[in-house]
Amino acid sequence: DAKTTQPNSMESNEEEPVHLPCNHSTISGTDYIHWYRQLPSQGPEYVIHGLTSNVNNRMASLAIAEDRKSSTLILHRATLRDAAVYYCILNNYGQNFVFGPGTRLSVLP
Amino acid sequence: NAGVTQTPKFRVLKTGQSMTLLCAQDMNHEYMYWYRQDPGMGLRLIHYSVGEGTTAKGEVPDGYNVSRLKKQNFLLGLESAAPSQTSVYFCASRGLDSGARETQYFGPGTRLLVL
Numbered sequence: 375d376a377k378t379t380q381p382n383s384m385e386s387n388e389e390e391p392v393h394l395p396c397n398h399s400t401i402s403g404t405d406y407i408h409w410y411r412q413l414p415s416q417g418p419e420y421v422i423h424g425l426t427s428n429v430n431n432r433m434a435s436l437a438i439a440e441d442r443k444s445s446t447l448i449l450h451r452a453t454l455r456d457a458a459v460y461y462c463i464l465n466n467y468g469q470n471f472v473f474g475p476g477t478r479l480s481v482l483p
Numbered sequence: 484n485a486g487v488t489q490t491p492k493f494r495v496l497k498t499g500q501s502m503t504l505l506c507a508q509d510m511n512h513e514y515m516y517w518y519r520q521d522p523g524m525g526l527r528l529i530h531y532s533v534g535e536g537t538t539a540k541g542e543v544p545d546g547y548n549v550s551r552l553k554k555q556n557f558l559l560g561l562e563s564a565a566p567s568q569t570s571v572y573f574c575a576s577r578g579l580d581s582g583a584r585e586t587q588y589f590g591p592g593t594r595l596l597v598l
Contacts, residue, residue, distance in 0.1 A: 410587070417487075417573045417589030418526070461525065470516070470541065471587060473525035 378462045383478040386452045394447040394477055396462030401442050405464040408471070409436065409447045412459045418473070421447065421460070457481045485509055489574050489590035496564045496597045504559040504593050506574030514577035515557040516541075516587070517549060519570040526573060532557055564597045571595070 379397040386392040398407065408423040422429055422436045424445075429436040435448040449456055461476040490505040506515065513534045518526040518541075528541030530549040538549045546568060548560045557576075561568060574590040 415592075417575070417592055418587070419589065420584075420586045423584065467585065470528055470531060473518075473527075475523070475525045 378464060378474060380460075380462050380474065380477045382475065383480065385480045385482060386449075387482050388454060389451050392449040392452045392456070392479065392481075394449075394460050394462075394479065395444065396446070397444045398462070398464055399443045401464055402466070404466050406466070407436065407438060407442075407445050408463045408465055409434070410461045410463065410473075411456075412461070412476070413455075414458070418461065452479075452481045454481050454483060487574055487576055487588050487590035489572075489593050491593060492591070493594045494596070496561075496595065498565060498597060500564050501560070501562050502564065502595075503561075504572055504574075504595075506557045506559070506590060507555055508557075508574075508576040508588070509555060510576060510578055510588065511554070512576035512578035512588075513554070515551065516575040516577070517547070517557065517559045518573045518575065519543065519568075520573060520592075521570050529559065529572075564595075566597045569595060569597045 406423050406425050409421040410418040411421050412418040422431055422434050424436045437446045459476040459478050461473050463471050487508045516531045517529040520526045527543050529543055529547050530541050532538050532551040535554040550558045572593045575587045577587045
C-alpha cells in the first residue's frame with residue numbers, strides 16, 4: 375500500500391484558514407487521495423477526495439500538487455467543531471482503506 | 484435512513500468470555516468492514532466483506548471471527564476475550580453517495596473493556 379506522511383498535530387485559530395499537508399511520494403497513477411476526519415468519540419467521516427484536479431465541496435477544498443506527490447486539505451474558516459483527527463489516505467478502487475495516525479487539529483477560540 | 488448502527492455501545496467482559504458485536508447498514512452497500520482503534524492510534528482493519536456470504540482477513544484478524552449471513556448485517560465475534568482486545572471497535576460500509584463518490588460510512592463505535 376502506498377503510504378502517506380502527515381504532521382502529528384497542528385493548531386489553528388478560530389475563523390482562520392487551515393492548511394493540512396499530506397505527503398505521498400509513492401502514489402501510483404490510479405490512487406485517489408481521500409481525506410476523512412474523526413471528531414472526538416465518533417467514527418471517522420468522509421471529507422473530500424480527488425485524483426488529479428483540485429476539488430471543492432461544502433466542507434473543504436483539496437489542493438493536489440501537479441506531480442501528485444503531495445496534497446493539502448484546506449478548511450477555509452476553522453470553527454471549534456472542526457477540531458478532530460484528519461486522515462489522508464491513498465486508495466485505489468476496491469482496495470481497503472489504510473488509516474495512519476493522522477493529524478490532530480486543535481482550534482483555539 | 485439510519486446509516487450504520489452498532490450494538491452494543493459499551494461492554495465489559497472478563498478474560499475468556501465471548502461476545503458478538505452487531506453492525507447493521509441500511510444503504511444496500513456490498514462492502515462492510517470491522518476496525519479496531521487503540522488510544523492515540525489510527526484504525527486497523529480486522530476483517531471485511533465484499534458481499535453477502537463472503538468474509539476476508541484484514542491486518543489484525545487473530546482472535547476474531549466474522550459472519551455476513553445477510554447483506555445488511557456484519558457480525559464480529561470474540562470467542563475468548565483477552566485484555567489485549569480492549570479497544571474501540573468501528574464498523575463501516577462502503578458505497579456510492581448521492582454524488583456518486585465512493586465513500587466509507589462509519590458507525591458510532593463500540594467500546595470494549597476486557598478485564
